[in-house]
Amino acid sequence: MTKTVSINAGSSSLKWQLYEMPEEKVLAKGLIERIGLKNSISTVRFGDQKEEQVLDIADHIQAVKILLDDLIKLRIIKDFAEITGVGHRIVAGGEDFEDSTIVDNEVLAKIEKLSALAPLHNPANAAGIRAFKEILPDITSVAVFDTAFHTTMQPATYLYPIPPKYYEEYQIRKYGAHGTSHRYVAQEAAKILGRSLDELKLITAHIGNGVSITANYHGKSIDTSMGFTPLAGPMMGTRSGDIDPAIIPYLVEHDPNLKDSAAVINMLNKQSGLAGVSESSSDMRDIEAGIKAKDPKAVLAYNMFIDRLKKFIGQYFAVLNGADAIIFTAGIGENAVNMRNDVIQGLSWFGIELDPAKNVFGYTGEISSARSKVKVLVIPTDEELVIARDVERLKKKI
Ligand code: ADP
Numbered sequence: 383m384t385k386t387v388s389i390n391a392g393s394s395s396l397k398w399q400l401y402e403m404p405e406e407k408v409l410a411k412g413l414i415e416r417i418g419l420k421n422s423i424s425t426v427r428f429g430d431q432k433e434e435q436v437l438d439i440a441d442h443i444q445a446v447k448i449l450l451d452d453l454i455k456l457r458i459i460k461d462f463a464e465i466t467g468v469g470h471r472i473v474a475g476g477e478d479f480e481d482s483t484i485v486d487n488e489v490l491a492k493i494e495k496l497s498a499l500a501p502l503h504n505p506a507n508a509a510g511i512r513a514f515k516e517i518l519p520d521i522t523s524v525a526v527f528d529t530a531f532h533t534t535m536q537p538a539t540y541l542y543p544i545p546p547k548y549y550e551e552y553q554i555r556k557y558g559a560h561g562t563s564h565r566y567v568a569q570e571a572a573k574i575l576g577r578s579l580d581e582l583k584l585i586t587a588h589i590g591n592g593v594s595i596t597a598n599y600h601g602k603s604i605d606t607s608m609g610f611t612p613l614a615g616p617m618m619g620t621r622s623g624d625i626d627p628a629i630i631p632y633l634v635e636h637d638p639n640l641k642d643s644a645a646v647i648n649m650l651n652k653q654s655g656l657a658g659v660s661e662s663s664s665d666m667r668d669i670e671a672g673i674k675a676k677d678p679k680a681v682l683a684y685n686m687f688i689d690r691l692k693k694f695i696g697q698y699f700a701v702l703n704g705a706d707a708i709i710f711t712a713g714i715g716e717n718a719v720n721m722r723n724d725v726i727q728g729l730s731w732f733g734i735e736l737d738p739a740k741n742v743f744g745y746t747g748e749i750s751s752a753r754s755k756v757k758v759l760v761i762p763t764d765e766e767l768v769i770a771r772d773v774e775r776l777k778k779k780i
Contacts, residue, residue: 384466388769391510399766446513467522469769473503475527482772485523531561534602558606563763564596583702590712591619597698616690619664622654659683692728707757
């Protein structure tokens with residue numbers, strides 16, 4: 383029996399989960415927020431208890447120290463020696479990483495070099511790795527890449543229709559993201575459907591703050607909606623998703639508040655999507671409340687969100703030439719019953735139909751009607767578990 387930590391480090395946060403492996407039992411989980419700011423918050427949940435402390439946490443190294451100290455203080459573990467592995471979620475793996483990998487200095491340097499592809503995420507992910515290496519240098523450290531699952535895409539899909547020198551010199555191509563989640567829910571879907579993944583065509587829809595849709599052919603990603611960066615695809619919580627790229631220089635030229643392309647990209651990443659259109663919130667629960675209160679901006683934001691989702695799912699029916707199932711996952715996908723209903727109603731021509739008794743809050747598994755030609759499933763994603771499993775898998779290979 384060993385203990386493994388899975389780490390998801392953001393620029394100012396660190397989400398973690400401690401597992402007993404191989405039992406896959408969650409012993410504790412936590413979230414450290416506002417790293418680098420005053421009044422950082424560290425929350426630990428274990429059993430039915432919750433501990434919260436507010437203190438100033440300067441950087442990721444200090445955050446890791448606090449999380450490890452808490453494990454001892456709260457008697458979740460007796461000794462650090464019980465922890466034998468740590469897995470880190472890495473957003474951008476570029477073309478270098480087709481699978482999760484043990485982290486050595488060379489891998490860490492590559493992750494840092496790939497920061498150009500994920501400037502908000504990779505430096506934070508690397509900081510998480512460094513923090514663990516400094517405090518627990520002897521444990522197995524594994525990097526799990528969001529992009530790895532999508533390295534099976536073919537050039538005709540991952541290349542953009544622009545001169546090849548931009549790929550050759552600048553590595554401009556589609557990389558995708560959320561791969562860990564797409565991989566996990568596809569595997570779970572095969573179990574629920576009682577069929578082998580090798581014979582299934584699936585459309586997996588990860589709809590959280592970030593949104594991405596993947597076409598999964600016989601277990602492999604053959605297309606996905608995120609692109610060179612996670613800004614591409616359907617509309618998201620604060621991201622625009624796909625827009626005409628000519629808008630960017632046009633705004634730089636005309637809007638004095640947007641002085642360069644970086645300012646426009648920032649607006650498209652952080653002030654757009656549900657938040658931008660509704661002018662109120664990026665949170666689907668607030669949008670739903672706005673619709674109830676007859677706020678026309680919330681209604682518009684919701685309708686645009688559904689429109690984009692429907693179009694991407696429709697596209698992937700063409701990419702796969704038909705599909706056996708659509709899988710909804712992540713915060714909105716798992717919980718927003720009306721969203722699922724509205725998206726699927728718009729796809730009724732395909733012979734898809736929900737069972738209203740099953741498309742209800744809290745229900746997971748198959749939610750389509752018995753006569754639906756395509757199954758619809760709700761599967762809670764569990765990226766942390768995939769990370770912990772990958773640590774175990776790679777540890778055995780050492
Ligand atoms: P992240 O991409 O940050 O991991 P999540 O997968 O946690 O995001 O998804 C966050 C989104 O899930 C938010 O928009 C939130 O409103 C939505 N969400 C969570 N619970 C519900 C719910 N009960 N009904 C509708 N939307 C929900």
